[in-house]
Structure formats: structure tokens, C-alpha cells
Amino acid sequence: MPHPDAIVIGxxxxxAACARELARxxxxxxxxxxxxxxxAATAAGMGHIVxxxxxxxxxxxxxxxxxxxxxxxxxxPATVERDACGTLWVAEDADQLELAREKQTAYVAAxxxxxxxxxxxxxxxxxxxxxxxxxxxxxxxxxxxxxxALARWLADAARAAGASVLEHRPVExxxxxxxxxxxxxxxxxxxxxxxxxxxxxxxxxxxIVPRRGHLAITDRYPGFCRHQVLELGYLQSAHTLSxxxxxFNVQPRVTGQVLIGSSRELVGWERxxxxxxxxxxxxxxxxxxxxxxxxxxxxxxxxxxxxxPDKLPLIGRWPATDGLWIAAGHEGLxxxxxxxxxxxxxxxxxxxxxxxxxxxxxxxxxxxxxxxADG
Amino acid sequence: MADTIEIVVNxxxxxxxxxxxxxxxxxxxxxRSTRRSAGAEARGxxxxxxxxxxxxxxxxxxxxxxxxxxxxRDGMTVDTNG
Amino acid sequence: MVEASGAALHADVAVVxxxxxxxxxxxxxxxxxxxxxxxxxxxRPGGQIWRHRSPGELPPEAAAWLDRLRRSDVxxxxxxxxxxxxxxxxxxxxxxxRPLTVHWNALVIATGATERFIPFPGxxxxxxxxxxxxxxxxxxxxxxxxxxxxxxxxxxxxLPVAAALARAxxxxxxxxxxxxxxxxxRFAAGLxxxxxxxxxxxxxxxxxxxxxxxxxxWVARVDSAGSALWVTLTDGRRVWTxxxxxxxxxxxxxxxxxxxxxxxxxxxxxxxxxxxxxxxxVPGIYCxxxxxxxxxxxxxxxxxxxxxxxxxxxxxxxxxxxxAARRFERRLDRAFRLRQELHDLPDPDxxxxxxxxxxLAQIDAGWSARQTKLYxxxxxxxxQGRVCQPxxxxxxxxxxxxVRTPVFPAxxxxxxxxxxxxxxxx
Numbered sequence: 032m033p034h035p036d037a038i039v040i041g042x043x044x045x046x047a048a049c050a051r052e053l054a055r056x057x058x059x060x061x062x063x064x065x066x067x068x069x070x071a072a073t074a075a076g077m078g079h080i081v082x083x084x085x086x087x088x089x090x091x092x093x094x095x096x097x098x099x100x101x102x103x104x105x106x107x108p109a110t111v112e113r114d115a116c117g118t119l120w121v122a123e124d125a126d127q128l129e130l131a132r133e134k135q136t137a138y139v140a141a142x143x144x145x146x147x148x149x150x151x152x153x154x155x156x157x158x159x160x161x162x163x164x165x166x167x168x169x170x171x172x173x174x175x176x177x178x179x180a181l182a183r184w185l186a187d188a189a190r191a192a193g194a195s196v197l198e199h200r201p202v203e204x205x206x207x208x209x210x211x212x213x214x215x216x217x218x219x220x221x222x223x224x225x226x227x228x229x230x231x232x233x234x235x236x237x238x239i240v241p242r243r244g245h246l247a248i249t250d251r252y253p254g255f256c257r258h259q260v261l262e263l264g265y266l267q268s269a270h271t272l273s274x275x276x277x278x279f280n281v282q283p284r285v286t287g288q289v290l291i292g293s294s295r296e297l298v299g300w301e302r303x304x305x306x307x308x309x310x311x312x313x314x315x316x317x318x319x320x321x322x323x324x325x326x327x328x329x330x331x332x333x334x335x336x337x338x339x340p341d342k343l344p345l346i347g348r349w350p351a352t353d354g355l356w357i358a359a360g361h362e363g364l365x366x367x368x369x370x371x372x373x374x375x376x377x378x379x380x381x382x383x384x385x386x387x388x389x390x391x392x393x394x395x396x397x398x399x400x401x402x403x404a405d406g
Numbered sequence: 407m408a409d410t411i412e413i414v415v416n417x418x419x420x421x422x423x424x425x426x427x428x429x430x431x432x433x434x435x436x437x438r439s440t441r442r443s444a445g446a447e448a449r450g451x452x453x454x455x456x457x458x459x460x461x462x463x464x465x466x467x468x469x470x471x472x473x474x475x476x477x478x479r480d481g482m483t484v485d486t487n488g
Numbered sequence: 489m490v491e492a493s494g495a496a497l498h499a500d501v502a503v504v505x506x507x508x509x510x511x512x513x514x515x516x517x518x519x520x521x522x523x524x525x526x527x528x529x530x531x532r533p534g535g536q537i538w539r540h541r542s543p544g545e546l547p548p549e550a551a552a553w554l555d556r557l558r559r560s561d562v563x564x565x566x567x568x569x570x571x572x573x574x575x576x577x578x579x580x581x582x583x584x585x586r587p588l589t590v591h592w593n594a595l596v597i598a599t600g601a602t603e604r605f606i607p608f609p610g611x612x613x614x615x616x617x618x619x620x621x622x623x624x625x626x627x628x629x630x631x632x633x634x635x636x637x638x639x640x641x642x643x644x645x646x647l648p649v650a651a652a653l654a655r656a657x658x659x660x661x662x663x664x665x666x667x668x669x670x671x672x673x674r675f676a677a678g679l680x681x682x683x684x685x686x687x688x689x690x691x692x693x694x695x696x697x698x699x700x701x702x703x704x705x706w707v708a709r710v711d712s713a714g715s716a717l718w719v720t721l722t723d724g725r726r727v728w729t730x731x732x733x734x735x736x737x738x739x740x741x742x743x744x745x746x747x748x749x750x751x752x753x754x755x756x757x758x759x760x761x762x763x764x765x766x767x768x769x770v771p772g773i774y775c776x777x778x779x780x781x782x783x784x785x786x787x788x789x790x791x792x793x794x795x796x797x798x799x800x801x802x803x804x805x806x807x808x809x810x811x812a813a814r815r816f817e818r819r820l821d822r823a824f825r826l827r828q829e830l831h832d833l834p835d836p837d838x839x840x841x842x843x844x845x846x847x848l849a850q851i852d853a854g855w856s857a858r859q860t861k862l863y864x865x866x867x868x869x870x871x872q873g874r875v876c877q878p879x880x881x882x883x884x885x886x887x888x889x890x891v892r893t894p895v896f897p898a899x900x901x902x903x904x905x906x907x908x909x910x911x912x913x914x
Contacts, residue, residue: 067859074862179862250470250870250897286444291900304893306572310907313900324901325585327470329870331892331903425541426629434631438614445845450614452842452875454624455536456529456569457602457744459870459897460842468585470870470897474628475567477531 035061035195037221037380038210039358040202040233042066043073044178045365046225047185048373049358053221054192056381061219062186062194063212065201065229069182072227072365075334077246077282077292078178079259080367081118082143082170084134085266088343088391093364094143095387096371097172110180112285118173119148119156119258120265121164121279121319127263128165135168145170157260159320167263175259175282178366185369202226205233208354221380223356224349228337230359234349238397239360241335243301245294245309249326253287262319265293275305277312279319289326291316293363295336302333338362346375346392356380357394411480422478429454429461429473432486440473440486463487495588497563499525501799502579502592504570504747507535508550508785509777510598511557512792517596517800518560525590526562527581529569529896533557535600536620537785539627553789571894572906573751575770580906582898587905594772594799597748597760598792601741601778604878606826607840607848608833610710611737615717619738623649626656633657635733638719640664640707642824643740644675644784647701661730662700664721666739667824669703675823706830707737724829740824742878743779746895758888764808766795774799780813782820787813831883840883841876843869851880857889870897 035058039050042064050062064070080097084090100113107113122128131147138145148156149166156169186196202212205224210217224234228241262279280292294312296305309331317324339345339360349355358376361368375392378385410421413428415437422431429451432440439448440461451461454474461473464485473484501517503510506528514526526533534540538550546554557564565581568588573579573595581588603618610616617625619641626632637658639650642665650663665672704723711718713731720729745755754761754769759781766774774795777788790809797804834840836849846866857877860866866880867873872895873888880886894903 067855067863070859070862183863247900247903249900252469306574306893306907308907309893310904313904317900317904324899324904325468326900327870327897328894328900328903329868329897330872331894333892423629427625430625430629430631433625434629443612443842443845445839447612447845448614449612449842451617451625452605452621453603453618454621454628455602457871457874458621458842462870474624475529475531 035059035217035219037061037223038063038217038219039223039225040210041225041227041229041359042068042182042186042196042198043071043225043227043365044069044182044185044369045227045358045361045372046223047182047189048369049223049225049376050189050194050196051185051192052373052377053380054189054194056377058221060189060194061217062189062196063200063202063210064196064198067198068186068196069179072334072336073178073182075244075246075332076178076336076363076366077280077290078176078366079118079282080174080176081259081261082138082173083266083364083367084137085342086391088388089364090141091387092368092371092392094141095374096368099370099374101172107184108180110177111184112177112180113174114283114285115172115174116283117169117171117258119153119260120168120170121153121160121260121262122167123262124165128167130263131166131168138170143170144172157256157258159255159322160260161319161321169258173259175284176366177284181366202233205355207352220354221356222354223358223376225358227359227361227365228335230337230357234352234355234357236351236397237345237357237359238340239337239345240297241300242338242362243296243298244292244334244336244363245304245312245331246334247291247309247313247328247331248284249289249291249328251287252289252326255289255326256281256283256320258283260319275308277308277315279315281316281320281323289323291323300335304331304333336362337365343391344368344372345394345397346372347379347389347394350395350398411478413478413480413482413484415484416486424478426478427474428463428465428476428478428482428484431478432473432484437486442487496591497525497589498591499523499563500592501525501594501596501796502590503527503596503598503796504579505535505598505600505777506530506533507598507600507777507788508538508553509600509788509792509795510535510596511553512789513596513598513774513776513796513799514562515553515556515560516793516796518562520797520800520802522800524562525565525592527565527568527570527590529567531566533564536624539624541627541629545627569896570747571896571898571902573747575751575773577772578909580902580909582896582902585899587902589905589909594774596792596795596799597768597773597775597779598777598788598795599744599747599779601743601782602874603738604740604742604882605875606739606830606833606882607838607879608707608709608737609835609838610712612839612842613710613712613717615733616710616735616737619645619649619736621738622734622736623652626652632734635659636661636731637734637736638662638664638707638730638732639736640721641738641740642666642826643738644820644824645738645741649736650701658734661732662702662705662721664705664707665701665703666706666827666830667703671823672703675819678819707735708833710735739826739830741778741782743782745779746872746891748773748775748779749891750893750895762810764810765798765804766791766808766810767798780810781817783813783816787816826882834883840879841866841869843871848883851884853884855886857886860886861889872896
């Protein structure tokens with residue numbers, strides 16, 4: 032059996048994007064997925080496309096990714112449900128509004144349109160927000176997508192560029208660059224571990240742990256919310272590496288349903304709902320949008336974000352194994368940064384000039400001794 | 407005890423029997439469609455027992471009320487949203 | 489019977505579902521001195537088979553049970569939909585849009601069954617109902633005088649529903665049972681073991697003399713014709729059309745097991761596993777009636793009694809009713825097994841998921857329930873798969889997806905209340 036040039040392990044949105052990028056770059060690619068494309072963390076997430084500035088590296092990756100998605104927007108089928116609704120960051124008080132102003136300055140300086148709004152304008156933009164909020168920041172170029180459909184589109188694009196996509200093929204282990212799956216041994220000069228939170232199973236030492244989140248979705252209430260709405264405290268929640276936290280985050284779907292998040296906890300691969308944490312999440316959401324309490328919830332679910340110690344994904348060579356590359360560890364930004372990740376990985380694999388500074392994402396940093404406690 | 411009570415359906419007053427379900431009242435008044443589906447098709451009750459959710463209507467301003475489980479009440483306002 | 493309001497109740501025994509099984513469980517537990525809370529989504533007790541507006545409409549046995557319930561100390565919570573429950577002895581219901589918590593020591597799940605719908609062209613038209621569905625609507629006050637009705641599908645429910653419609657003034661065009669005559673008659677003959685049932689069957693047949701109860705026939709499609717309907721019937725060879733005003737089609741019953749699955753009970757083949765005392769695999773939780781297997785009202789009453797007694801700490805006497813119920817269920821299954829042709833009932837463009845308008849052709853063969861949901865939205869609507877999942881299981885062999893709270897749509901406020909219950913309360 033002829034070897035492909037590259038094997039991408041993991042058919043989530045990141046793996047699918049990488050397969051597409053490498054195939055379009057001229058490589059013969061095989062994408063292997065344990066279940067079905069886009070069915071794991073990709074399917075569980077909120078599908079937000081959001082430029083986020085927790086660090087310059089994160090800003091660069093999210094901004095690049097967003098523009099890459101914009102570039103293909105016209106090709107996306109309706110199932111992807113791309114909605115350029117923008118993000119509205121909410122400031123509860125004067126301190127947070129000051130933070131919003133600083134962020135807005137930084138966004139604009141880096142070329143991403145953003146504006147500061149006061150409390151009145153905030154409620155004009157989102158009438159369901161409670162009175163008394165100080166204001167916020169609007170980022171009009173952000174939006175939402177339906178992630179499983181986007182992952183499928185990316186996998187289909189990979190196929191169209193000559194890749195073969197193998198579904199329902201769990202990978203038992205990686206022996207160097209040999210992928211062992213279902214009694215078969217597949218080998219390629221380039222193997223990409225894009226298996227997300229399951230990545231460490233194949234590549235021991237990969238510093239990724241599952242960081243669980245709850246979500247809930249309502250019945251159809253068109254117009255209830257018009258933008259993706261996030262509290263500025265979201266960054267605080269995403270920032271802490273341990274313990275439980277919640278942050279207000281709602282999103283309109285094209286169906287008119289409201290998607291409510293978000294929560295974070297480290298509980299390994301526990302599947303049972305943490306009702307107390309779900310309650311905290313819903314309470315926080317209702318605190319910002321009081322009438323949310325009356326909306327009918329059709330279902331809730333959990334998902335596992337692939338989390339790294341420094342909140343940045345690992346994109347690049349894995350130093351311990353020749354030919355092994357990593358594209359994993361995106362925490363809550365996998366949907367946003369799939370295209371930018373694939374672009375950067377493609378740059379590095381194919382020897383193109385990197386589209387952004389690869390150093391912050393270098394997997395080699397995982398080999399370094401653990402630094403000071405996270406700030 | 408009155409023979410009939412009055413409810414308002416899509417702005418139109420209707421006299422209905424006091425002990426029937428809202429779904430029955432709508433049917434008897436010739437309102438066979440309780441909602442429009444995601445694809446804009448007219449739909450009416452299917453299961454009669456509160457599990458199919460086809461009979462959802464807005465009652466007194468509150469959406470997603472299952473008409474087959476809802477007893478009629480004097481003065482109740484109902485919107486079938488198509 | 490005590491009607492109650494209030495945000496949190498404490499009970500020795502909580503009973504979910506006020507059909508025959510739940511009523512029997514609640515009454516027997518209360519008569520043994522337990523504090524009992526009985527919940528149901530509907531405004532009155534009775535479930536599906538004993539649905540009524542006034543007790544005078546009910547057969548004497550049912551009326552007696554409802555009277556016994558009324559005279560008991562059971563706390564009755566109508567209009568209360570259970571949305572969550574935990575094995576550590578709490579449940580949360582929604583009533584009038586507000587959360588209601590019940591702390592219990594023992595839980596009896598008597599959530600009954602739903603109809604199995606197999607999609608066919610035209611099944612989503614207004615005036616096309618389930619068989620139990622039209623019966624429920626009839627009992628809730630729908631006026632069918634002078635209306636032509638076609639009844640189709642499968643199972644012992646078809647006859648009593650046709651009889652009830654005929655008594656209410658409807659014109660029964662046909663009662664089309666898909667099972668072949670020899671199997672149906674063997675089942676009916678088997679009822680000689682239970683003279684009561686045979687008598688009932690005879691009464692049904694006599695109840696609509698002009699109507700035809702025909703076997704080996706099913707509804708192939710329904711088309712709209714102005715304010716009426718054209719119903720196409722077939723026996724697999726001949727095809728013909730009848731005009732009608734109403735159509736009722738249902739293919740048997742499916743146990744309602746979302747709540748037991750949520751709370752962790754063993755559910756095999758869509759049925760809750762119970763022992764001779766109706767105990768599930770979770771301590772303190774019992775299950776009675778249809779969720780343990782479709783076996784009708786008599787089995788439900790017997791099982792409810794056993795569950796109620798056991799839940800109240802009184803050991804039930806003699807052999808449990810499970811054996812007889814299972815035997816009846818097997819006879820039902822054999823007689824009314826669905827014929828192969830029904831797999832071809834839906835066209836590729838027939839809607840399978842009514843909540844989200846997903847057509848059969850959109851669902852690839854071999855997809856799991858989860859993949860179907862994520863790729864097409866089928867099962868993502870408010871019915872939470874109660875209508876489409878049994879259909880897809882029949883048509884595609886699709887096993888159900890995992891269950892998570894809430895097991896019925898619930899407001900954000902109610903769902904939030906589920907995580908606010910202090911643990912360890914008695």
C-alpha cells in the first residue's frame with residue numbers, strides 16, 4: 032500500500048483544516064478520525080469566531096484565522112450557518128469599561144475594527160441586557176458558525192484536493208511515524224497529531240488536559256440576542272488553570288435559538304453533568320439577561336476543551352520524534368483558530384514563510400522545565 | 407356553571423366548553439394548525455399527550471405551551487403563530 | 489388527595505406518572521401510611537388509557553381507582569412535568585413555568601409509553617394524528633360527529649379507539665391493521681385465557697357495525713384535498729384511495745424510559761429492568777407499567793401495586809406480576825410484529841424529524857443517532873427525539889443517544905433550580 036506524504040490524526044475541525052491545507056499544498060494526505068468528522072470537542076463547542084487578546088500570540092492567531100474564514104465565506108454552504116453577528120464584550124462597571132477602552136485601542140492598533148459603547152448604546156444593541164451595565168466593546172467582524180458543518184466542509188475540501196478521509200478508525204498508538212489502527216500500520220514522512228485532548232494518549236508528554244464545559248440551548252426565540260455576547264470577565268475564567276469557573280457567554284443561532292455558556296472545570300473525562308456548576312452558569316447568564324430565565328431549554332451537554340498550561344496551542348514539530356508534528360491544545364478557541372493553525376502548520380511543514388511568529392506555539396516549549404506559577 | 411367560556415384566539419373571541427383542552431377547543435373551532443414548522447409547513451397536534459410538541463402555542467404571552475395539556479380558562483389569549 | 493403548591497416538598501414515596509401504574513402505586517403506598525407525592529404533566533390523573541373530563545365517562549374499574557385516589561392522602565401535583573431527577577433522592581419538575589423540587593426516599597417511575605410513529609408521505613398534515621393521539625384529543629373534547637375517520641397502524645389500541653370514535657358520532661371508514669389476519673385472530677383467541685379482555689373485544693367489534701376492521705392493510709400515504717384528505721391504502725398488491733376528514737395512524741407503543749435512563753437505571757432493549765418487586769438497578773427506585781414492557785393496563789395496575797407496597801417498605805405478597813406481564817408482551821409482539829413493507833413507508837423526501845423538518849434522504853445509512861443529530865439536527869428539537877428516535881430505530885436500526893438533563897424542555901430558571909437542591913435532606 033503506497034504511503035501518503037502526510038497522515039493527520041484527528042478529524043475535528045483542526046485536523047480537517049490541516050488536512051485541507053496540506054492537501055492543497057500538494058501533499059498526498061490521509062486524515063484519520065476515530066468516529067465521524069467533527070463529532071468530538073468540535074461538536075460540543077460554541078462555534079464562536081472571536082478575536083481574543085489574552086496574549087499577543089493569541090491575538091495574532093485569532094485575527095489571522097478570522098480573516099482566513101472571511102476569505103472563504105462565500106463558498107461555505109448554508110449548513111455552516113455562518114453569521115457575522117459580531118461580538119459584544121460587556122463591562123459591568125467603570126473598571127471593566129476602562130479595560131474595554133484599552134482593549135479597543137490595542138485591537139485597532141493591530142488592525143481589527145472595534146469600538147467602545149456606553150451603557151445606553153449597549154442596551155440599544157442588546158435590549159435583553161439588564162440596566163446598569165457600564166458599557167462594552169463591539170467587534171463587528173466576529174461571528175458564529177455551526178462547527179460540525181464547518182469541519183465537514185473542510186474535510187470535503189481536503190478530499191477534493193486529493194486527500195483520503197478515513198472515519199470510524201481509532202488509532203491505537205503511534206510508533207514513531209507509524210500509525211497503528213485496526214490492525215493496520217500506516218506510515219508517512221509527516222504525521223500530525225491533531226487529536227486534541229486525546230493527543231497525549233498518542234504522544235506521551237503532550238501537555239494537554241481536558242477542560243470540561245457545559246452548554247445549554249434554548250428553543251427558538253428569534254431576535255432575543257443579536258450578537259455573540261461575552262462578559263469581559265470571560266478572559267478571567269479562561270485564564271485560571273484550575274478549579275471551577277463560569278463566565279457569561281450567549282450566542283444567537285440562525286434558527287433563533289440561544290446558546291448559553293460557559294463553564295470550566297478540571298474533572299478528567301467525567302461525563303456526568305455537574306448540576307451545581309450548570310446552575311452557576313445559568314445564574315450568571317440570567318444575571319446579565321434577566322428574561323433568559325423564562326426561555327425554554329431543550330437540552331444541555333458537556334464537552335472537553337484541550338487545555339495547555341500557557342493557554343496557547345501547540346503548532347509545530349515535536350522534538351522527541353522525527354517527522355511528528357503537533358496541531359493541538361486549542362482550549363476554547365479551536366473553532367476560531369482552526370484555519371490559522373492549519374495555515375501556520377502548512378507554512379512550517381511545506382517550508383513557506385510563516386504567516387505569523389511560530390515561536391509562542393512551538394511544541395518544544397513543552398520540553399522546557401516548568402516555569403514560574405502562571406500569572 | 408356557564409355552558410361556555412370565552413377565549414381569544416389570534417385576536418378572535420371564541421366560545422368554548424369549559425372543561426375541554428385548548429387543543430380540543432382549537433380543533434372544534436376549525437383551527438387545525440397550531441404552528442408553522444421550521445420549514446414553514448402548517449402543523450397540528452399529533453400525539454395528544456404532550457410529547458410531540460406539535461401543538462405548541464403562545465398562551466397569555468407565554469410561548470411553547472402545549473395546547474393538548476392546557477385546560478381552557480376564561481379570558482385566555484392564544485396565538486398560534488401560523 | 490391533597491393538591492399542593494410550593495417550591496419544595498418532602499415525601500416518603502414520589503410517583504412519576506398518574507396512569508394506572510402510578511395511581512396503583514400511589515394509593516397502595518399511601519394506604520400503608522407513606523407520605524406520597526404523585527406528579528403528572530396532565531391536569532387530571534388517569535394517564536392515557538383513563539383520560540377523562542368527568543369521571544362519569546370512565547369504565548367502572550377506572551372510576552373506582554380515581555375515587556380511591558381522591559379519598560387517599562396522596563399529594564397530587566397536576567401540570568407538573570418532571571425534568572430532572574437524581575439517584576440521591578430528589579427530583580425537579582416544572583409547573584406553570586416554575587421549578588418544584590421533591591425530596592423522596594423511594595421513587596416509583598410510572599411514565600407509561602408513547603406511540604410509535606412510522607413516517608409516511610403526508611403524515612405531517614394537520615388532521616393526521618396518532619391513534620392514541622386522536623383518542624386523547626377525543627377524550628379532551630374534540631368533536632368528531634359526522635367526521636369520516638381512517639384508522640391505521642398496528643396493535644390492540646386500534647379497536648377501542650375506533651369504537652370510541654364511533655360512539656362519539658364519527659364515521660369509521662376503515663380500521664387497517666397491518667398484521668396478517670391469522671396472527672391477529674390467534675392473539676384474539678388467546679384472550680380466552682382472560683375472559684374480561686375477550687368481552688371487551690367483542691364489545692368493540694359490535695360498537696361500529698358498519699365499519700370494517702381489516703388485516704394486512706396499511707396507510708401508504710395521505711394527501712390534502714381542500715379541507716379533506718385522500719388516504720391511500722394498500723395490502724401490498726392492491727392500492728386504493730378513500731376520502732376522509734381525519735386520519736389516525738400509530739404502530740404500537742414505545743416505553744417511555746428517558747427518566748430511568750437519566751437517573752442510571754439499567755435499561756435493556758428500551759425496557760427498564762426490574763425484579764419481582766419492581767425494583768430497578770438503582771436502590772430506592774422502582775418502575776411499574778409500560779416502561780418495563782408494553783403489557784397493558786391490567787399489568788400496570790398489578791405492577792403499580794407491587795411497586796407502591798415495596799416503596800412504602802411493605803413486602804408485597806406472592807409472586808410478582810412480572811412473569812404474566814412479560815408473557816403478554818411476548819404475545820403482543822408476535823401478533824403485531826411490523827411487516828417488512830413498512831420499512832418502505834417513507835419516501836426519501838418524507839419528513840422524519842418533525843421538530844426540525846429533516847427528511848429521510850438527509851440521513852445516511854449507518855449513521856448513529858449522535859451523528860444524525862449533529863449533521864442534520866434531527867432529534868435536536870423540543871420533542872427530544874420522542875417522535876423521531878423510535879422511527880429511526882425501526883427504519884435504520886439506530887440506537888438512541890445518551891440522555892442528559894433536562895428530560896423535558898424546561899425554563900432556564902427551572903434547569904438552574906436543579907443544581908440548587910441541598911443534598912442530604914430527608
